[in-house]
Amino acid sequence: MEYTQLGSTGLEVSQLCLGCMNFGTGEEWMLGDRDTGIDIIQQALDMGINTLDTANVYSRGESESIVGEAIEGYDREVLVLATKVFGPMGDGPNKQGLSRKHIIAQAEASLDRLGTDYIDLYQIHRWDEHTPIEETLSALDSLVTAGKVRYIGASTMTGWQFSKALHTATVEGYERFVSMQPEYSLIARHEEENLLPICADTGIGVLPWSPLADGVLTGKYDRNGSMPADTRGETFERVRERLTENAWQVLDVVNDIAREHDATPAQISLAWLLHKPVVDAPIMGPRTMAHLEANIGALELELADEEIERLEAPLTPRWRAEDSQ
């Protein structure tokens, strides 16, 4: 496994990160089985993946507690634990968002579930239009000062919001976001028109989420529209929404190039992300051990410039405000 520095920081993250959203029982399409989740995480760590991404909201804390159990006995200095705050953790006031009160309460709760003294990368999951960014940054800054968080990061938002956050941190002397988690895959390239140019310009590390577009880029779905059993597409409407004519055109090229390399469509799709200079480390989301072991193969693939052009040719990236929600 090779490691890369996250954005302009000295923090070393594995070229592929392990996304832990599938580990839990929050949705029908998730793995469900806790022990298998722990086995997959430990296998990833044993393969050299050192960066785990989770969130407080993933199965309302269950994913974090699975990660916490899985990392017991591993060298904490090597590990990069990334989690997030924003989404609802219950009903009633102050159970969500980016207020000082909620951030600090949730950071403590995440530390508890993860069974650790500090979070390496604490990310805001979305923009909170009800809380001034100064309050959010000041709360995050205090967590860094208290030694509970090492770096702060952000996820999906509009370009103006992210630019405002970076500018405010500079002007007010708060900790600055060092990373961005945008959705980014061969069939979801809208961030090329929104966040990615900002990240490239400011040295922000990029950790793409849903690099296989919820599994669509594995080639497991077909044009007849039926959803195979035991897939995310069976119960997650977003999968069906992804299956546009344009997506099929991209998939045709992915399948051709996969055949030419004797690789899988998933490996080609991950390799494309690994070849993008703006990307630091895609966050893959295996649900089975076989997914994990196959997807790691993407690290061995070399794509020629001409292949990258072919993969990108069918789609013209366009960003719409709803892409940032």
Ligand SMILES: NC(=O)c1ccc[n+]([C@@H]2O[C@H](COP(=O)([O-])OP(=O)(O)OC[C@H]3O[C@@H](n4cnc5c(N)ncnc54)[C@H](OP(=O)(O)O)[C@@H]3O)[C@@H](O)[C@H]2O)c1
């Ligand atoms: N910041 C954010 O807002 C945000 C949002 C979403 C995700 N994330 C992060 O990004 C991570 C990855 O997201 P994601 O789970 O959507 O990633 P993804 O890789 O796009 O989709 C994962 C799904 O792809 C399928 N898959 C993966 N490898 C496969 C293989 N080799 N063969 C067949 N199918 C395969 C599986 O589908 P089946 O289950 O159908 O088999 C798996 O559940 C999450 O765990 C989370 O950490 C962040």
